[in-house]
Amino acid sequence: xxxxxxxxxxxxxxxxxxxxxxxxxxxxxxxxxxxxxxxxxxxxxxxxxxxxxxxxxxxxxxxxxxxxxxxxxxxxxxxxxxxxxxxxxxxxxxxxxxxxxxxxxxxxxxxxxxxxxxxxxxxxxxxxxxxxxxxxxxxxxxxxxxxxxxxxxxxxxxxxxxxxxxxxxxxxxxxxxxxxxxxxxxxxxxxxxxxxxxxxxxxxxxxxxxxxxxxxxxxxxxxxxxxxxxxxxxxxxxxxxxxxxxxxxxxxxxxxxxxxxxxxxxxxxxxxxxxxxxxxxxxxxxxxxxxxxxxxxxxxxxxxxxxxxxxxxxxxx
Amino acid sequence: xxxxxxxxxxxxxxxxxxxxxxxxxxxxxxxxxxxxxxxxxxxxxxxxxxxxxxxxxxxxxxxxxxxxxxxxxxxxxxxxxxxxxxxxxxxxxxxxxxxxxxxxxxxxxxxxxxxxxxxxxxxxxxxxxxxxxxxxxxxxxxxxxxxxxxxxxxxxxxxxxxxxxxxxxxxxxxxxxxxxxxxxxxxxxxxxxxxxxxxxxxxxxxxxxxxxxxxxxxxxxxxxxxxxxxxxxxxxxxxxxxxxxxxxxxxxxxxxxxxxxxxxxxxxxxxxxxxxxxxxxxxxxxxxxxxxxxxxxxxxxxxxxxxxxxxxxxxxx
Numbered sequence: 001x002x003x004x005x006x007x008x009x010x011x012x013x014x015x016x017x018x019x020x021x022x023x024x025x026x027x028x029x030x031x032x033x034x035x036x037x038x039x040x041x042x043x044x045x046x047x048x049x050x051x052x053x054x055x056x057x058x059x060x061x062x063x064x065x066x067x068x069x070x071x072x073x074x075x076x077x078x079x080x081x082x083x084x085x086x087x088x089x090x091x092x093x094x095x096x097x098x099x100x101x102x103x104x105x106x107x108x109x110x111x112x113x114x115x116x117x118x119x120x121x122x123x124x125x126x127x128x129x130x131x132x133x134x135x136x137x138x139x140x141x142x143x144x145x146x147x148x149x150x151x152x153x154x155x156x157x158x159x160x161x162x163x164x165x166x167x168x169x170x171x172x173x174x175x176x177x178x179x180x181x182x183x184x185x186x187x188x189x190x191x192x193x194x195x196x197x198x199x200x201x202x203x204x205x206x207x208x209x210x211x212x213x214x215x216x217x218x219x220x221x222x223x224x225x226x227x228x229x230x231x232x233x234x235x236x237x238x239x240x241x242x243x244x245x246x247x248x249x250x251x252x253x254x255x256x257x258x259x260x261x262x263x264x265x266x267x268x269x270x271x272x273x274x275x276x277x278x279x280x281x282x283x284x285x286x287x288x289x290x291x292x293x294x295x296x297x298x299x300x301x302x303x304x305x306x307x308x309x310x311x312x313x314x315x316x317x
Numbered sequence: 318x319x320x321x322x323x324x325x326x327x328x329x330x331x332x333x334x335x336x337x338x339x340x341x342x343x344x345x346x347x348x349x350x351x352x353x354x355x356x357x358x359x360x361x362x363x364x365x366x367x368x369x370x371x372x373x374x375x376x377x378x379x380x381x382x383x384x385x386x387x388x389x390x391x392x393x394x395x396x397x398x399x400x401x402x403x404x405x406x407x408x409x410x411x412x413x414x415x416x417x418x419x420x421x422x423x424x425x426x427x428x429x430x431x432x433x434x435x436x437x438x439x440x441x442x443x444x445x446x447x448x449x450x451x452x453x454x455x456x457x458x459x460x461x462x463x464x465x466x467x468x469x470x471x472x473x474x475x476x477x478x479x480x481x482x483x484x485x486x487x488x489x490x491x492x493x494x495x496x497x498x499x500x501x502x503x504x505x506x507x508x509x510x511x512x513x514x515x516x517x518x519x520x521x522x523x524x525x526x527x528x529x530x531x532x533x534x535x536x537x538x539x540x541x542x543x544x545x546x547x548x549x550x551x552x553x554x555x556x557x558x559x560x561x562x563x564x565x566x567x568x569x570x571x572x573x574x575x576x577x578x579x580x581x582x583x584x585x586x587x588x589x590x591x592x593x594x595x596x597x598x599x600x601x602x603x604x605x606x607x608x609x610x611x612x613x614x615x616x617x618x619x620x621x622x623x624x625x626x627x628x629x630x631x632x633x634x
Contacts, residue, residue, distance in 0.1 A: 008444060011418050015425045019439035020432040024404055034440030036405055038460065039357055049366075049407040049456045051445045087341055088353055090366040092454055101328050108332045115337040122336035123351030127325060128368045132449040137409055139366045139456035143355065 030214065031152050032081035032199060033142070044149060046084045046142035050074045054133040058176065064103045065110030066176040067136065072111045074201070075140035076118065076180035077256045081199040082151070083189035084144035086182070088121045092137040094130030107136065118182060148189040150260070155196035155215035157291035159261035162194075162270070163284050167204055167255050168232030168248030175254040184278060185258055192270050197260035203251040205306055207259060209295060221287035221306075223299035226250070250297075250306075261289050347531065348469050349398035349516060350459070361466060363401045363459035367391045371450040375493070381420045382427030383493040384453065389428045391518070392457040393435065393497035394573045398516040399468070400506035401461035403499070405438045409454040411447030424453065435499060465506040467577070472513035472532035474608035476578035479511075479587070480601055484521055484572045485549030485565030492571040501595060502575055509587045511577040520568040522623055524576060526612060538604035538623075540616035543567070567614075567623075578606050 016029035026044055027035035033046040052074065054060055058067045072089060079086045091111060093104060108125065115122050120140075164181055181199070188194055196211050204226070212219055223246060232248035243251070262270060267285055274283045287298075295306045333346035343361055344352035350363040369391065371377055375384045389406060396403045408428060410421060425442065432439050437457075481498055498516070505511055513528050521543070529536055540563060549565035560568070579587060584602055591600045604615075612623045 011421065012442065012444060014418075015422060015444075016439075016442050019425075019442075020429050020437060022404070022436050022438045025438040025440055028438065029441040034405065034407065036438075036440065036458070038355070038362070038404070039360075040355060043355075045355070045362075045458070047405060047407060047440055047456070047458060049409050049441075049443065049454065051409050051411060051443070051454060053411065053445055053447055055448070056446050087339070087355070088351065088364060090351065090364060090456065092366050092368050094368060094370065094452060101331075104328065105332060108336075112337050119339050120337060121339045121342040121345065121353075122333075123342055123353065123364055124346040124366070125329065125333050125336075126366065126368070127329060127332075128370055129373050130370055130447070130450070130452060131372070133447070135411060135447060135452065137366065137368060137454040139364070139407065141353070141362070141364060141458070 027151065032078040033084070035082070035149060042145055043143045044146055046079050046082055046144055048075050048078045049137065049139045050078070051135060051137040053135045060134070062176060064106035065113070067134070068107035068110035069114045070176050071136040071138045072114050072140070073178060073180050073256070075138050076114070076182060077199040077201070079140060079142040080180050080182045080185040081197050081258065082144055083148050083185045083197065084142040085186070086118055086120045086140055086142040088123045088141045089115055090123055090139045091125045093125070093127050094135040095127055096131050096133070097129055099134070150185070150189055150194055150197040152196055152198050152211045153214040155211050155217050155261040155289045157217055157289055158264055159195055159289040160264045160267040160285050161208070161219060161221070161259070161261050161287045161289060163200070163204065163227065163257055163259050163286050165255070165257040165282055166227040166229040167200065167257065168245060168252045169229045169235050170231070170252055170254040172231040172235065174229070174231065178256040180256065181258045184281065187277060188260065191273060192262050192266045194260040194262045197258060200255040200257045200259055202253050204255070204259065205250045205295065211259070211261070212293070212295065218290040218293040218295065219287055220290055220296045220298055220303070223297050225284055225286045227282055227284045264288065344468065349395040350401070352399070352466060357460070359462055360460045361463055363396050363399055363461055365392050365395045366454065366456045367395070368452060368454040370452045377451070379493060381423035382430070384451070385424035385427030386431045387493050388453040388455045389431050389457070390495060390497050390573070392455050393431070393499060394516040394518070396457060396459040397497050397499045397502040398514050398575065399461055400465050400502045400514065401459040402503070403435055403437045403457055403459040405440045405458045406432055407440055407456045408442045410442070410444050411452040412444055413448050413450070414446055416451070467502070467506055467511055467514040469513055469515050469528045470531040472528050472534050472578040472606045474534055474606055475581055476512055476606040477581045477584040477602050478525070478536060478538070478576070478578050478604045478606060480517070480521065480544065480574055480576050480603050482572070482574040482599055483544040483546040484517065484574065485562060485569045486546045486552050487548070487569055487571040489548040489552065491546070491548065495573040497573065498575045501598065504594060505577065508590060509579050509583045511579045514575060514577040517572040517574045517576055519570050521572070521576065522567045522612065528576070528578070529610070529612065535607040535610040535612065536604055537607055537613045537615055537620070540614050542601055542603045544599055544601045581605065
């Protein structure tokens with residue numbers, strides 16, 4: 001493949017193929033976290049890094065406490081997607097020379113506050129120079145019971161697909177304030193044992209494709225069941241150039257909700273159990289896993305294939 | 318303290334004071350790695366992150382394989398300083414949009430090659446946008462036998478101070494090519510049980526101060542015993558504006574050698590054992606730990622105090 005023609009996804013695929021491995025590595029590149037076996041009797045380790053960059057994931061005028069909080073929350077969301085428990089975090093902050101120390105202290109305070117609320121230790125911090133903009137890179141260590149660990153690769157034909165919360169329009173504010181779904185994910189793993197799970201960071205359609213690809217299956221989504229945020233609806237109402245609400249729910253990034261598949265026989269008891277346990281958080285059955293590959297969307301007008309680049313067409317509907 | 322008046326060291330001290338902790342955290346901020354107890358019978362986990370930035374730690378025209386190698390080698394050197402064994406690494410690369418994928422692939426190849434030679438798994442990789450320059454952030458996980466773990470805080474008055482290799486002038490090339498002292502450190506921990514150890518990243522004088530501060534002791538260095546690289550000597554010969562070789566050895570960063578203290582009774586057997594085991598790597602006894610605080614340098618003209626800002630004076634000698 002000509003490297004210059006690669007997109008980011010292809011580049012990562014190429015970069016992570018055939019990397020060094022050893023007897024401790026259970027799951028390497030390609031899931032929400034890496035999984036390591038260090039010899040604990042019943043648990044594996046989860047290992048994750050993630051970076052947020054000024055001008056890409058936050059703005060210079062975003063409140064620094066929220067920037068620090070977000071940097072950690074993104075990693076916590078990845079640990080949630082494996083049904084794990086976060087343990088310890090390290091923080092690297094890149095800063096222009098002479099940057100206001102008050103900003104960095106507020107950033108640390110925001111990260112530390114979220115760490116505290118999940119009993120995660122902040123085991124160290126480092127600052128380095130990044131002359132043009134603030135960058136925050138976080139490394140997180142967690143644990144997961146071996147028999148509870150949820151990968152992207154376990155979805156089976158016939159499974160029901162569920163999503164927590166509501167999707168789309170995160171840019172209006174939720175991308176800085178979201179709550180990682182740690183408790184919900186552990187409850188799911190303990191009760192109904194989802195077959196596959198992922199956290200939504202790149203948009204429902206894109207992240208669902210990750211599950212489908214790694215599980216060797218397809219899916220059919222039921223358009224009217226996809227939960228859409230008020231933010232995505234009002235953006236479309238106020239601005240005719242904005243995405244249609246359904247398209248926003250399918251393609252906006254940074255939802256940080258859980259997408260998972262369970263045995264379809266569990267769908268009704270799951271909805272009942274969820275309502276009793278998490279009455280304030282919506283849970284929606286949005287479709288099903290199919291043996292036939294590809295991603296399809298069913299709406300009152302019929303079924304259409306959602307190709308990787310189907311969304312332009314959508315907006316013309 | 319007025320934040321605007323803080324230097325980086327004071328800022329890190331302030332940022333890392335009173336951070337969130339939990340029962341798993343054995344050693345938090347302030348040593349070469351964080352140390353975690355996850356319930357393994359005889360071992361602790363070591364956890365470290367480190368970032369290298371274009372224009373600060375390498376140049377745009379530095380060979381990308383060497384940049385990737387260096388990013389990992391720095392973290393390996395920190396694991397060495399605790400007498401640990403590295404297990405798994407995650408890589409985050411920040412890149413300008415449209416950056417040449419060949420560069421990134423070469424960077425990964427360099428990192429992966431070094432990982433392979435120490436049986437470290439590369440458990441995942443991520444690319445993100447950093448519009449103006451390349452940045453590589455590495456997170457490393459390792460293990461260490463509990464009774465072998467070497468901290469900065471154990472130096473005792475009367476200890477002999479040793480350093481591996483030769484110091485100064487790393488900028489001439491060694492900063493991209495150094496070999497982390499993993500085998501040497503484990504051998505030391507297994508045989509002579511150093512009381513304190515650190516890897517030299519900020520210069521002998523500065524890093525020794527870290528040991529002294531955390532151990533509550535002082536030290537006296539013997540100037541003629543400090544091993545100086547050929548690179549530092551020729552820099553001084555070729556350029557009268559360059560640092561004196563001894564000053565380079567005391568203050569240049571990025572040596573990535575080990576500095577440690579052992580019981581003075583072990584000094585001679587250690588030197589003999591070392592020569593038999595590592596005949597190609599110099600080991601030098603450079604001074605002793607003292608109960609009296611402060612850092613002093615002895616040379617044929619007498620003893621002088623090495624204050625934090627003593628080096629300007631030096632250069633005028």
